[in-house]
Amino acid sequence: MWVSTEDMAAKKSATRVKNVESNQEFAExxxxxxxxxxxxxxxxxxxxxxxxxxxxxxxxxxxxxxxxCEKVMEIGxxxxxxxxxxxxxxAVVDTETGEATYRPxxxxxxxxxxxxxLEKLIGTNKKDTKNAEDYAxxxxxxxxxxxxxxxxxxxxxxxxxxxxxxxAAQRRTINQETLDEMRKxxxxxxxxxxxxxxxDVKLENITMMNKATSSILPAAVQTELSRDIYPISLxxxxxxxxAVKSLAEEVMEKKKKQRVEDGVPECVAxxxxxxxxxxxxxxxLLLATMVEILAKMGRTRQVLRKELNELKMPDVLRQxxxxxxxxxxxxxxxxxxxxxxxxxxxxxxxxxxxxxxxALALTLxxxxxxxxxxxxxxxxxxxxKLEKMFQALGADLIRLDVQSAQNLRSLRAAILLKxxxxxxxxxxxxxxx
Numbered sequence: 080m081w082v083s084t085e086d087m088a089a090k091k092s093a094t095r096v097k098n099v100e101s102n103q104e105f106a107e108x109x110x111x112x113x114x115x116x117x118x119x120x121x122x123x124x125x126x127x128x129x130x131x132x133x134x135x136x137x138x139x140x141x142x143x144x145x146x147x148c149e150k151v152m153e154i155g156x157x158x159x160x161x162x163x164x165x166x167x168x169x170a171v172v173d174t175e176t177g178e179a180t181y182r183p184x185x186x187x188x189x190x191x192x193x194x195x196x197l198e199k200l201i202g203t204n205k206k207d208t209k210n211a212e213d214y215a216x217x218x219x220x221x222x223x224x225x226x227x228x229x230x231x232x233x234x235x236x237x238x239x240x241x242x243x244x245x246x247a248a249q250r251r252t253i254n255q256e257t258l259d260e261m262r263k264x265x266x267x268x269x270x271x272x273x274x275x276x277x278x279d280v281k282l283e284n285i286t287m288m289n290k291a292t293s294s295i296l297p298a299a300v301q302t303e304l305s306r307d308i309y310p311i312s313l314x315x316x317x318x319x320x321x322a323v324k325s326l327a328e329e330v331m332e333k334k335k336k337q338r339v340e341d342g343v344p345e346c347v348a349x350x351x352x353x354x355x356x357x358x359x360x361x362x363x364l365l366l367a368t369m370v371e372i373l374a375k376m377g378r379t380r381q382v383l384r385k386e387l388n389e390l391k392m393p394d395v396l397r398q399x400x401x402x403x404x405x406x407x408x409x410x411x412x413x414x415x416x417x418x419x420x421x422x423x424x425x426x427x428x429x430x431x432x433x434x435x436x437x438a439l440a441l442t443l444x445x446x447x448x449x450x451x452x453x454x455x456x457x458x459x460x461x462x463x464k465l466e467k468m469f470q471a472l473g474a475d476l477i478r479l480d481v482q483s484a485q486n487l488r489s490l491r492a493a494i495l496l497k498x499x500x501x502x503x504x505x506x507x508x509x510x511x512x
Contacts, residue, residue, distance in 0.1 A: 109169045109184040110141070112155060116191060119143075127155075130201045140201050141187050152197050155187040295431045296471055297438045299498045305447045308473065308498045309438040311362045320361045322395050327360035342391025344370045346453035349487055350444040362443055368392035368400055369436040370457055377459040381423040404432045430468075433458065437465075438472050441495040450489035451476075466493075473499030 112127070119125050126144040138157035160166065169184040194200035233245050299308050330338060335348050343351070347367045354360045371390055376382045390397050407428055424432065440449045455465050466476060474493040484490050 155189040158186045324357040343367045368396040380429045384420040447495040450487035452489035469493035
């Protein structure tokens with residue numbers, strides 16, 4: 080492309096004007112320096128040095144003028160938060176009138192960095208900066224490209240059977256040509272067009288219009304209060320509460336060590352406190368019964384019939400759990416027909432048992448916060464699968480602070496803040512708290 084001398088001069092002058100405007104904007108703003116890992120010794124004699132020019136996309140680099148070490152320099156970079164919806168400003172308040180004036184500011188974060196070549200670190204050596212490697216660039220390959228490469232390898236080096244399977248998969252693929260043919264034939268027909276003489280189609284008769292309900296997760300209530308998402312009435316009836324409330328009151332008056340000795344699992348004792356409400360006190364015993372059975376089953380999803388009959392929790396709650404989750408269980412012995420009888424759950428009933436247990440734990444726990452590690456160790460459940468079960472129940476995964484981690488004996492916890500959303504897709508991120 081040929082460019083005249085006048086066009087070249089105009090482009091240079093336009094670039095110069097943009098640089099002057101961006102430098103003027105940088106000069107008018109105050110600079111706030113933040114030192115992440117140290118504190119300047121003498122603030123009065125602290126001097127800063129600017130490297131590079133201010134541009135529209137990238138602010139210049141600042142450094143502290145002074146010799147710390149031969150190969151160590153205090154480097155400051157601009158902290159830009161415009162994408163997050165806020166910027167920085169300096170407020171100057173008059174102590175007499177109380178009036179405040181705000182001035183634009185740039186926030187610089189300083190950090191001590193080591194480099195063999197300090198000029199290369201601040202970007203003054205242009206020869207080295209041109210050949211510098213950019214680790215922020217994405218060199219990943221999409222799944223479509225990988226699939227295309229696999230097909231090419233199959234066509235070149237694959238067996239005849241693999242080649243036939245690949246050709247059959249290509250024929251089943253719906254592409255633009257297939258859609259064009261369908262528009263000419265099936266979509267162009269008037270046989271599926273509704274006329275006025277035909278009656279209205281009722282939506283409740285269409286299966287796809289009905290909302291799907293999970294056979295594993297308990298039914299969640301769409302409410303704003305966390306304690307009402309999985310109400311206790313979903314797990315207990317009034318008759319069962321009346322039968323066990325006296326025993327529950329005795330357990331609540333005991334200390335944590337005595338509760339564990341009486342048969343309450345340790346993971347339940349971590350989230351149990353002196354509950355005065357009868358329904359919630361009985362619900363804690365029901366949770367202890369469910370956790371005790373799951374701990375005895377482990378990953379094999381089976382337990383001895385004798386161990387089920389020797390549970391330390393009340394017999395009323397044991398019978399309730401067996402009637403609710405063990406109806407489809409299989410009783411089996413060894414190959415010779417001898418030995419102790421074992422009760423085995425299928426995968427669906429076992430996951431439903433775990434989901435109802437975790438839902439009850441989220442309802443009863445203080446602040447609806449359940450530690451992940453103690454429950455995972457008690458169940459013998461896979462950590463990733465347990466986290467997905469918590470997320471399916473509507474809980475968020477959070478990182479605990481030091482004090483909470485020591486009390487709950489876990490670095491992470493699941494907290495129930497809102498009911499699960501039917502439109503939610505993909506895993507939730509771990510939130511720092």
